[in-house]
């Protein structure tokens with residue numbers, strides 16, 4: 001049985017910012033952990049960078065733009081299923097597959113960090129291209145995932161921390177440089193830093209959130225995804241961890 005790190009990592013945490021590339025990434029990576037954070041009184045804000053419009057794959061009955069709107073609607077429904085209200089659930093509407101690690105995108109995430117002032121940021125793995133989940137299961141980490149991670153890690157340091165970056169933020173009420181000391185990140189199953197979060201009591205919420213993504217996931221696929229994080233009688237979500245950055 002895996003060891004639950006929830007108390008160790010989140011004991012003094014009040015605010016968690018989750019930045020992901022696509023609608024459904026958060027629910028797949030840490031939906032149960034988000035539900036547990038909210039149930040234990042933490043504030044969680046979700047920022048999804050792209051609209052997921054190319055997830056239509058081979059369908060020709062819908063345009064990318066319309067499919068993106070469906071995906072963002074599903075993002076909002078899934079957020080609600082985990083306890084995130086619409087006004088804490090954002091989509092930057094970047095075209096799917098076109099997420100660049102640009103200074104413009106770093107500025108957008110630095111803005112959310114300075115505005116929301118999170119204690120921890122959860123995002124994606126900026127460096128692994130070939131992700132190994134187990135000896136028999138591995139996959140190519142989507143470019144948008146890597147770039148969402150890269151943009152977010154850069155936004156944490158130095159761009160939101162240091163006053164010299166994006167001084168236009170400080171003209172707006174309440175914004176100031178902000179230090180994020182910890183990052184949790186996806187696709188780090190073989191990383192020595194990996195922590196496990198026991199979501200057994202929140203598994204129904206995780207499943208219900210994933211079921212909102214009707215355009216991309218069948219009920220069978222959702223059930224298979226639940227099995228992937230099963231360990232004995234429990235369910236555990238794995239995330240890499242930076243430990244204290246500053």
Ligand SMILES: [Zn+2]
Pocket residue numbers: 021022024025142145
């Ligand atoms: Zn994705």
